[in-house]
Amino acid sequence: MxxxxxxxxxLLGLSILVGVHEFGHLIAAKAFGMRVEKYSIGFPPKIWGFQYGETEYSFGAIPLGGFVKISGMIxxxxxxxxxxxxxxxxxxxxxxxxxxxxxxxxxxxxxxxxxxxxxxxxxxxNGNSYLPKEELNKHGIVANMLGQEIGLQNGDVILKVNDKEYERFSDLRSMDVLFADEPSYKVQRGDSVFDLKFPDGFLNKLTDKKYKDQFIDFRFTYKVGQVVAGSPAAKGGLLEGDKIITINNESTTFFDQLSNILHENNDKDVVATVQRADNTSETLTFHVNPDGTIGFHPVPLIKLQHDDYTFGEAIPIGTTQAFNVVWANIKGLGKIFSGDVAVSKSLSGPIRIAQMFGGKWDWxxxxxxxxxxxxxxxxxxxxxxxxxxxxxxxxxxxxxxxxxxxxxxxxxxxxxxxxxxxxxxxxxxxxxxxxxxxx
Structure with missing residues (x-):
């Protein structure tokens, strides 16, 4: 499904885009008195169409493009x-x-x-919901595999990006940052502050499907959300609203700490200290699943900022977002020609584009x-x-x-x-x- x-x-997205693209050619041609013989969404063979005036409008069986046939044009x-x-x-x-x-x-x-x-x-x-820099830097970042590879550690606080100020967590992974000539972070670790430059070839790895979601995340404290029925968490007595303080006497203040400890103890019993919603403490035992989980949904204790916009305010913001896509493509093309990014890692065809839409219909x-x-x-x-x-x-x-x-x-x-x-x-x-x- x-x-x-x-x-x-x-197919719906491509049909809309091909339709408006070819319509742009059609209305311009007709405005200058040119004869448009055919307008097609999709390539032949034709599966349906009709004639209106001098133009045949149709849908083709191959839905990966379209065309207009203008008389006298090669x-x-x-x-x-x-x-x-x-x-x-x-x-x-x-x-x-x-x-x-x-x-x-x-x-x-x-x-x-x-x-x-x-x-x-x-x-x-929709407005815009985001994690502001001030909230992010209360606990710092989580360095996943690629983050650790370039020298980041869990809890690092990123002060600047490419020696410039930034506003939100998403700025750390934006195309403006990653496509820079020499991307870098200014990092605070404990009492020390230093510049961390991305190594050559890093962008090529970052665009590799194998390393998806393996760069950085934001660090957060949490409480227990929904507990999956029949899971080790449910069997062990974990309740919604609990906070897991330790596992095997190791601190689990942050969710990444909990996740790492559970993965280290997959398919084993662990002992947890849990703080209940009424501030009482309990000691519970769970048998960790082979995939390193115990079966609950965490609720991040973070403060996202949400901005709503009037229609007038949305016009420049939406326009900027649209042209940022073009600018990212220009930079990406430059990185391909310079050899910083492999064509195979950056060029997506219909299959991978379909995967980007996702398997759930979200308008x-x-x-x-x-x-x-x-x-x-x-x-x-x-x-x-x-x-x-x-x-x-x-x-x-x-x-x-x-x-x-x-x-x-x-x-x-x-x-x-x-x-x-x-x-x-x-x-x-x-x-x-x-x-x-x-x-």
Missing amino acids: EGLIMTAQL DESLDTETLSQEPEEWEFRAKPAWQRLIVMMGGIIVNVVTGIIIFIFLVYS NKFWNMTGLLSMVLAFMNFLPIPALDGGHVVFLTYEIVSGQKPSDRFLENAQKVGMVILLSLMVFAFYNDIVQTLF
């Missing part, structure tokens, strides 16, 4: 039969270069606008992912690759600047090269998804 929900969310269809004839006034090739440029930018512009609108409404409807997460993908789609389409909008933009910009139009034969061959590049990337993305998912 989770797989079906992932797939359904991916596109992915490679339909060049009419190019030997004199152009008609309603053809793409008969229009001024600046109009053709706007048509090619139409899809990108609409995707950007869509992404911005989605992020604005998410900010307006907030769905729209957040759709907004993110809208900005990514705009960025990717702007890349100067023939067969993408960005390739057309390059040729049209050359025509506007030089006053010379590339020949139809050149454009046709460029389109073929672009299609080979895109198909190769698609095959690699699918293969990489399968390898990363299975291994």
Whole structure:
């Protein structure tokens, strides 16, 4: 069932984004009097469609893209039969270069606008909950495997990031930090303060699926939440609202301490000192599960800050969030070309994108992912690759600047090269998804 929900969310999200992208081309073309022959969400074979005016609107069976067919334009269809004839006034090739440029930018512009609108409404409807720096630094961070690898320890207090002040815990793991040329933390450990620089190759590890959630977390005290019926915690007498003070006489003030001790004693009996809600103490015995748990949900004793925004306040915040996606992609692409991040670790195809949506239908997460993908789609389409909008933009910009139009034969061959590049990337993305998912 989770797989079906992932797939359904991916297909719905892609259909929305492809639909608005191609609609951007369509309305721009029609605004300049160009004839649009076809508008399709999905690639052939066609599964349903209808004719309205001069345009056939349809859905294709392959839901990984879409297209508009504009008369007199050399596109992915490679339909060049009419190019030997004199152009008609309603053809793409008969229009001024600046109009053709706007048509090619139409899809990108609409995707950007869509992404911005989605992020604005998410900010307006949800506000923003976060762990502020002041609350985080009461107990410091939890250094997981990758955090320990670069020299962090549990309880470290991070004072600055890249020698700059920060506001919230999420800033410690933001793309602005991790994609910096020389990322670093200013760390306080006890009475000492020092700069800790990330080693070369760290970002490559951080993007590896094997190390997901293995960097840093915030440290927190806790109390017992829901106790799972029939679990070792329930059998041992643990109650909701309890606080576990020690396990085998070792302090468990913080949840990471408890988790580590339980993992060290998996499939063994442990003795716990528990403080009840009425401040009395009890000594309880639990048999730890083989996975290092005893069967309760912790309630973190932390103070999150929540900010609500008016619609006017949400506009600049949502817009900034949308363009941060583009900026992160630009930085990420730079890291790929510099060799700091492997292509296989950073390139996601449909399978891994579906996994990002998740196996539960959460509308907030769905729209957040759709907004993110809208900005990514705009960025990717702007890349100067023939067969993408960005390739057309390059040729049209050359025509506007030089006053010379590339020949139809050149454009046709460029389109073929672009299609080979895109198909190769698609095959690699699918293969990489399968390898990363299975291994």
